[in-house]
Amino acid sequence: GAGVSQSPRYKVAKRGQDVALRCDPISGHVSLFWYQQALGQGPEFLTYFQNEAQLDKSGLPSDRFFAERPEGSVSTLKIQRTQQEDSAVYLCASSLGGRGNEQFFGPGTRLTVL
């Protein structure tokens, strides 16, 4: 089925490298969310888009993190000058309406920073 897809599924980066993570939401879904999930923890909110507008970026941990969704569909999460503490699974979710609606998750990108 046409669920949320993310690429790459796995990424190994050297400390200091820049990475770009891609999310393809379900077609027609207005809202898109990025989360960071560390081992043994629940997802931590990073940022939220409604169509192409980034309405909330309060969860981005530093200015090294940047997200965009220029045409209101595909989104990219970019992490500059990666650090070891950035190692986590990055989950993308989309929903048909606002934040209160059911969110459908992609499989995640597992980022390991060496």
Added chain:
Amino acid sequence: RKEVEQDPGPFNVPEGATVAFNCTYSNSASQSFFWYRQDCRKEPKLLMSVYSSGNEDGRFTAQLNRASQYISLLIRDSKLSDSATYLCVEGDSNYQLIWGAGTKLIIKP
């Protein structure tokens, strides 16, 4: 600080038994609540929404207690396939979702 608290477990339960777990939330103005299920190394998937009147879906029952600010999940006649981590989610007044760290459930044959 916004928090959703869950017992991390693991809850080790024999197949066929009934198991229940709670989670507490901090914002009395929160409007929506959910239980998500997450299998190991997989993405979270919605199990059920939690309504004020409580709701039931097959073997699963969710309850909301606003006075004590907790939600609960009851699983009856547990199956081996119910083994997973169950994530409690609170949607606050700004509809930001706040996630618990999850309760790990292991169903044993």
